[in-house]
Amino acid sequence: MLRLVIERLDLAPEVAASKYFSGQPVTDAAREQAVLDAASAAATEAGADPAYVVAVFADQIAASKEVQESLLAQWAAGESAAPAEAPDLATEVRPVLDRITTELVPALAATAPFAADPGCGAALADDTAEVLVASPLTSEVAAAVATATSSLCD
Numbered sequence: 001m002l003r004l005v006i007e008r009l010d011l012a013p014e015v016a017a018s019k020y021f022s023g024q025p026v027t028d029a030a031r032e033q034a035v036l037d038a039a040s041a042a043a044t045e046a047g048a049d050p051a052y053v054v055a056v057f058a059d060q061i062a063a064s065k066e067v068q069e070s071l072l073a074q075w076a077a078g079e080s081a082a083p084a085e086a087p088d089l090a091t092e093v094r095p096v097l098d099r100i101t102t103e104l105v106p107a108l109a110a111t112a113p114f115a116a117d118p119g120c121g122a123a124l125a126d127d128t129a130e131v132l133v134a135s136p137l138t139s140e141v142a143a144a145v146a147t148a149t150s151s152l153c154d
Protein backbone atom coordinates (compact mmCIF):
# COMPACT_ATOMS: atom_id res chain seq x y z
CA MET A 1 0.00 0.00 0.00
CA LEU A 2 2.76 2.45 0.93
CA ARG A 3 4.70 1.56 -2.19
CA LEU A 4 1.67 2.54 -4.25
CA VAL A 5 1.25 5.79 -2.28
CA ILE A 6 4.88 6.65 -3.01
CA GLU A 7 4.63 5.56 -6.63
CA ARG A 8 1.61 7.85 -7.07
CA LEU A 9 3.28 10.80 -5.35
CA ASP A 10 6.44 10.32 -7.39
CA LEU A 11 4.41 11.06 -10.54
CA ALA A 12 3.72 14.61 -9.31
CA PRO A 13 6.93 16.03 -10.87
CA GLU A 14 5.79 14.71 -14.26
CA VAL A 15 2.34 16.23 -13.71
CA ALA A 16 4.03 19.53 -12.81
CA ALA A 17 6.25 19.36 -15.89
CA SER A 18 3.25 18.79 -18.16
CA LYS A 19 1.49 21.79 -16.59
CA TYR A 20 4.65 23.89 -16.93
CA PHE A 21 4.35 23.47 -20.70
CA SER A 22 0.56 23.51 -21.04
CA GLY A 23 -0.07 26.36 -18.59
CA GLN A 24 -2.88 24.29 -17.06
CA PRO A 25 -3.48 25.21 -13.40
CA VAL A 26 -2.33 22.81 -10.68
CA THR A 27 -5.89 22.28 -9.46
CA ASP A 28 -8.40 20.57 -11.73
CA ALA A 29 -11.54 20.27 -9.59
CA ALA A 30 -13.45 18.12 -12.10
CA ARG A 31 -10.57 15.65 -12.36
CA GLU A 32 -10.23 15.55 -8.55
CA GLN A 33 -13.94 14.69 -8.25
CA ALA A 34 -13.57 11.96 -10.88
CA VAL A 35 -10.57 10.49 -8.98
CA LEU A 36 -12.50 10.54 -5.68
CA ASP A 37 -15.64 9.05 -7.30
CA ALA A 38 -13.60 6.24 -8.87
CA ALA A 39 -11.89 5.54 -5.54
CA SER A 40 -15.23 5.49 -3.72
CA ALA A 41 -16.81 3.08 -6.23
CA ALA A 42 -13.75 0.82 -6.14
CA ALA A 43 -13.82 0.87 -2.32
CA THR A 44 -17.42 -0.32 -2.26
CA GLU A 45 -16.50 -3.06 -4.70
CA ALA A 46 -13.48 -4.09 -2.59
CA GLY A 47 -15.54 -4.16 0.62
CA ALA A 48 -13.67 -1.18 2.12
CA ASP A 49 -15.20 1.86 3.83
CA PRO A 50 -15.63 4.42 1.04
CA ALA A 51 -15.29 7.32 3.52
CA TYR A 52 -11.86 6.03 4.64
CA VAL A 53 -10.68 5.45 1.08
CA VAL A 54 -11.94 8.86 -0.09
CA ALA A 55 -10.16 10.57 2.84
CA VAL A 56 -6.92 8.81 1.93
CA PHE A 57 -7.31 9.78 -1.73
CA ALA A 58 -8.02 13.39 -0.79
CA ASP A 59 -4.62 13.31 0.95
CA GLN A 60 -3.00 11.86 -2.18
CA ILE A 61 -4.40 14.75 -4.21
CA ALA A 62 -3.29 17.34 -1.63
CA ALA A 63 0.20 15.82 -1.50
CA SER A 64 0.49 15.80 -5.30
CA LYS A 65 -0.50 19.46 -5.42
CA GLU A 66 2.10 20.35 -2.76
CA VAL A 67 4.82 18.85 -4.95
CA GLN A 68 3.48 20.50 -8.11
CA GLU A 69 3.20 23.96 -6.47
CA SER A 70 6.69 23.67 -5.04
CA LEU A 71 8.29 22.66 -8.34
CA LEU A 72 6.37 25.17 -10.47
CA ALA A 73 7.34 27.97 -8.06
CA GLN A 74 11.03 26.94 -8.24
CA TRP A 75 10.95 26.76 -12.03
CA ALA A 76 9.18 30.12 -12.32
CA ALA A 77 11.72 31.75 -10.01
CA GLY A 78 14.66 30.14 -11.78
CA GLU A 79 15.70 28.47 -8.51
CA SER A 80 15.99 25.12 -10.22
CA ALA A 81 16.22 24.12 -13.85
CA ALA A 82 12.83 23.85 -15.53
CA PRO A 83 12.18 20.62 -17.41
CA ALA A 84 13.10 20.49 -21.09
CA GLU A 85 10.21 18.21 -21.96
CA ALA A 86 7.20 16.61 -20.35
CA PRO A 87 4.79 13.77 -20.91
CA ASP A 88 1.20 14.52 -21.94
CA LEU A 89 -1.01 14.71 -18.86
CA ALA A 90 -4.22 13.24 -20.32
CA THR A 91 -2.76 10.47 -22.45
CA GLU A 92 0.43 9.56 -20.57
CA VAL A 93 0.29 10.49 -16.89
CA ARG A 94 -3.37 10.26 -15.82
CA PRO A 95 -3.73 6.70 -17.18
CA VAL A 96 -0.86 5.69 -14.86
CA LEU A 97 -2.55 7.47 -11.93
CA ASP A 98 -5.76 5.60 -12.78
CA ARG A 99 -3.92 2.28 -12.86
CA ILE A 100 -2.50 3.04 -9.41
CA THR A 101 -6.04 3.75 -8.15
CA THR A 102 -7.14 0.27 -9.19
CA GLU A 103 -4.25 -1.20 -7.17
CA LEU A 104 -4.25 1.20 -4.22
CA VAL A 105 -7.92 0.76 -3.31
CA PRO A 106 -7.70 -3.03 -2.74
CA ALA A 107 -4.41 -2.46 -0.89
CA LEU A 108 -6.20 0.03 1.37
CA ALA A 109 -9.05 -2.42 1.87
CA ALA A 110 -6.45 -4.84 3.23
CA THR A 111 -4.70 -2.33 5.53
CA ALA A 112 -7.77 -0.36 6.72
CA PRO A 113 -8.49 -2.73 9.65
CA PHE A 114 -5.15 -1.65 11.19
CA ALA A 115 -6.08 2.05 11.18
CA ALA A 116 -7.58 1.77 14.67
CA ASP A 117 -4.68 -0.27 16.05
CA PRO A 118 -2.81 1.64 18.79
CA GLY A 119 0.45 0.71 17.04
CA CYS A 120 -0.68 2.03 13.67
CA GLY A 121 1.30 5.29 13.83
CA ALA A 122 4.56 3.61 14.84
CA ALA A 123 4.16 0.83 12.27
CA LEU A 124 3.37 3.41 9.60
CA ALA A 125 6.50 5.40 10.47
CA ASP A 126 8.67 2.25 10.33
CA ASP A 127 7.17 1.03 7.08
CA THR A 128 7.39 4.48 5.50
CA ALA A 129 11.08 4.71 6.39
CA GLU A 130 11.64 1.28 4.84
CA VAL A 131 9.86 2.18 1.58
CA LEU A 132 11.78 5.47 1.38
CA VAL A 133 15.09 3.65 1.63
CA ALA A 134 13.99 1.37 -1.21
CA SER A 135 12.83 4.26 -3.39
CA PRO A 136 14.95 7.41 -2.99
CA LEU A 137 12.85 10.50 -3.63
CA THR A 138 13.52 14.12 -4.50
CA SER A 139 13.24 16.47 -1.52
CA GLU A 140 9.91 17.87 -2.79
CA VAL A 141 8.32 14.43 -3.03
CA ALA A 142 9.79 13.28 0.29
CA ALA A 143 8.40 16.40 1.99
CA ALA A 144 4.86 15.56 0.83
CA VAL A 145 4.87 11.98 2.12
CA ALA A 146 3.55 13.20 5.51
CA THR A 147 0.50 14.71 3.82
CA ALA A 148 -0.03 11.58 1.71
CA THR A 149 -0.07 9.34 4.80
CA SER A 150 -1.85 11.62 7.27
CA SER A 151 -5.25 9.83 7.26
CA LEU A 152 -4.01 6.24 7.24
CA CYS A 153 -4.16 5.80 11.03
CA ASP A 154 -7.10 6.90 13.22
Ligand SMILES: C=C(O[C@@H]1C=C(C(=O)O)C=C[C@H]1O)C(=O)O
Binds near residue numbers: 060
Ligand atom coordinates in the same frame (compact mmCIF):
# COMPACT_ATOMS: atom_id res chain seq x y z
C1 LIG B 1 -2.42 15.15 -10.58
C2 LIG B 1 -3.08 16.21 -11.05
O1 LIG B 1 -3.11 17.45 -10.35
C3 LIG B 1 -4.07 17.69 -9.31
C4 LIG B 1 -4.11 16.48 -8.46
C5 LIG B 1 -4.96 15.44 -8.81
C6 LIG B 1 -4.67 14.04 -8.34
O2 LIG B 1 -3.77 13.87 -7.49
O3 LIG B 1 -5.33 13.08 -8.81
C7 LIG B 1 -6.04 15.67 -9.68
C8 LIG B 1 -6.26 16.90 -10.23
C9 LIG B 1 -5.42 18.08 -9.92
O4 LIG B 1 -6.15 18.93 -9.04
C10 LIG B 1 -3.79 16.19 -12.34
O5 LIG B 1 -4.16 17.27 -12.82
O6 LIG B 1 -3.98 15.09 -12.90
